[in-house]
Each structure stands twice: as C-alpha cells, then as structure tokens.
Amino acid sequence: MNNKTTYVSGFWNIPHNKKRARSRYTSDIFINTLNWLRGRPLVAYGNDTKYLNIVSGRPHTEVHKVLIKDLPTWSIADHYVASCSRSPKASKKKGRRNKARINRRYRKKSRRGWRELLTVWLSKIYLVEKAIYTNPFDSDIFVWVDAGVSKSKYITRRKSQPVVGDFTEVISNKALYVYPCVGPDRRPPWYRGGDLSGMAGVLGGPADLWLEFIESYTQVLEAFSVDPYCHDEETLIHEARKISEVPWVHMVPPELFAQCNFEDSLDSVNKLIPGR
Numbered sequence: 001m002n003n004k005t006t007y008v009s010g011f012w013n014i015p016h017n018k019k020r021a022r023s024r025y026t027s028d029i030f031i032n033t034l035n036w037l038r039g040r041p042l043v044a045y046g047n048d049t050k051y052l053n054i055v056s057g058r059p060h061t062e063v064h065k066v067l068i069k070d071l072p073t074w075s076i077a078d079h080y081v082a083s084c085s086r087s088p089k090a091s092k093k094k095g096r097r098n099k100a101r102i103n104r105r106y107r108k109k110s111r112r113g114w115r116e117l118l119t120v121w122l123s124k125i126y127l128v129e130k131a132i133y134t135n136p137f138d139s140d141i142f143v144w145v146d147a148g149v150s151k152s153k154y155i156t157r158r159k160s161q162p163v164v165g166d167f168t169e170v171i172s173n174k175a176l177y178v179y180p181c182v183g184p185d186r187r188p189p190w191y192r193g194g195d196l197s198g199m200a201g202v203l204g205g206p207a208d209l210w211l212e213f214i215e216s217y218t219q220v221l222e223a224f225s226v227d228p229y230c231h232d233e234e235t236l237i238h239e240a241r242k243i244s245e246v247p248w249v250h251m252v253p254p255e256l257f258a259q260c261n262f263e264d265s266l267d268s269v270n271k272l273i274p275g276r
Contacts, residue, residue, distance in 0.1 A: 005204075006139035007037055008131045009055075010045035011147040012068050012120050016113030030054055032150035041137035044147075045127055051147065062136045073122035074115075079225035080122070081115045086228040121233040124200060125217050132207045143204030175247040176205035176213060178237075192229075197238045198248070209246050216244035 011030070030051060043062045044055040056063045068074065128144050178198035188195035217240040224231055224239060241248055 004139055005141040005143060006041045006043060006131055006137050007143050007145050008043045008128050009145045009147045010127060011048050011051040012046055013048040014113055014116045016110040016116060029148045029150055033147055034058060036150065041139065043131040043136065068116050068119050071119050071123040072126040074119045076221060076225050077115050077119040077122055080118050080231055081111055083226060083228055084230040087230050118232065122221065124233055125214055128210055129214050132210055141204065141206055142210055146201040149201045175249045176203065176209050177249050178203055191235055191238065196234060197241060200234045200237060213240065213244050213246040216240040
C-alpha cells in the first residue's frame with residue numbers, strides 16, 4: 001500500500017433535504033466510489049450507520065461517526081441560510097446553470113434541510129484539515145472525494161473509468177488540484193457574471209498548501225456569511241482562491257472539459273473582508 005496519499009470522504013443522511021434516494025447511494029454509488037479507492041488509505045466521516053458499516057469493512061480505513069450538528073460549520077451555516085433568504089431573485093442565462101438558482105431550490109424545500117446540507121458542504125475543507133492533523137496513515141498528500149462522486153457523469157468519460165486514479169502520480173508538492181466545474185452543457189455554472197472556477201467533488205494536494213488555503217477559506221467563510229446570496233462550498237472556494245496565494249491546477253486534460261474562466265478580480269472579496 002502506498003501511504004503517500006490519504007483520501008477523505010463522508011456521507012450524512014439528511015431526511016429533510018433529499019438530493020437522491022439513500023438506497024441508491026448505499027446500493028451502488030458508494031460501492032463504485034470505494035472501488036475507485038481500492039487499496040488506498042481512507043478517512044471516512046458520516047452519520048449514516050449503513051454507510052459507515054460499508055466503509056469500515058475495507059482495509060486501510062479510519063471511520064468516524066459525526067453528527068451534522070457536531071460538524072465545524074453547523075453554527076455559521078444558519079447565517080448562510082438567512083443570507084440565502086435575503087438574496088435577490090437570480091436571473092436566468094440561456095443555456096447555463098446559475099449557482100444562485102440551483103441553491104435557492106434546495107432552500108425552498110426545507111430550511112432545516114438546507115442548513116444540514118450546507119453544513120456538510122461547508123465542512124469538507126475542515127474534515128481534510130482534521131485528517132491532516134491526525135494523519136493516521138503518515139501521508140504527505142490529502143484528497144477530498146465526495147462519497148457520491150461516482151454518480152457524476154461530468155467528472156469521468158465513462159462509469160468504468162476511475163475518477164480519482166492515483167493522485168501520487170499527478171499531484172506535485174507545488175499546488176492544490178481541482179476538477180474544472182462543468183454543467184450539463186459542458187459549461188461551468190454561472191456565478192456572479194462569470195464562470196465558477198471549480199467543483200468540490202474532488203480536491204487534493206499537499207498538506208502544507210491545504211493548511212495555507214484553509215486560512216483564506218476561513219476568512220471568506222466568515223465574511224460571506226452576511227452576503228445576500230445562496231452560497232455553497234464551491235462559491236466560497238472560488239472566492240477564497242482570489243485572496244489565497246496557493247496555486248491551483250485543473251487535474252484533467254482540457255479536452256475533457258470546457259475551460260473555466262477564473263476571474264482574478266478581488267472586488268467582491270474586498271467589499272466583505274475588513275481591511276482589504
């Protein structure tokens with residue numbers, strides 16, 4: 001076993017806000033994702049007993065049962081729910097998914113469910129941080145992988161092709177790696193006048209750069225909690241990339257995806273973060 005890379009993942013059953021039937025996850029999606037991670041160290045978090053039983057049966061795995069209310073962003077997620085409620089109606093853009101419209105739909109289903117879903121999404125970064133500090137497999141590189149990432153046809157060419165591969169071969173010690181974000185039309189979702197810069201289903205890189213970026217992410221997380229917009233972890237990572245000096249690299253060949261036009265403007269960050 002190569003311990004250089006530790007993968008981090010998790011699943012929380014959220015009865016108040018279902019994106020997809022739990023039975024679908026536990027019957028094939030989890031299994032497909034775990035098959036892609038076969039033989040690789042994994043730190044898994046979650047509140048779902050069936051999921052935790054599945055992952056605990058694999059070798060080289062550390063399992064943590066964590067309730068949603070005990071995740072690190074539970075409190076601030078409530079502020080994001082309120083901010084989403086104050087956001088103006090998002091405009092349509094022909095042929096493009098609008099991030100605000102996507103998230104507003106989740107908010108309308110259930111306030112509690114939206115808070116729980118946001119808590120999980122916003123906590124991904126901090127679960128990687130926790131794995132870095134505990135480092136049970138003595139790794140240099142850490143990769144977040146959504147438990148349900150195998151369901152995304154926009155990440156992989158075909159279902160049989162691993163989405164994560166062996167990150168020890170593609171990730172250097174000089175950058176964090178992200179999949180470009182793409183929509184059903186192979187265009188990134190629309191976010192505040194431009195393309196969203198990346199998707200948070202798979203994020204990876206060396207521990208030191210993770211910790212450096214987490215400082216910027218925390219700053220943005222706190223500042224944007226009052227921003228009247230339906231944010232999620234992908235929009236916040238997008239904003240944190242603007243103020244962080246950590247380099248990011250798209251980890252797949254450009255021919256697989258539309259190019260994400262990442263705007264370098266710091267205007268939206270400067271308005272919200274004191275002293276900038």
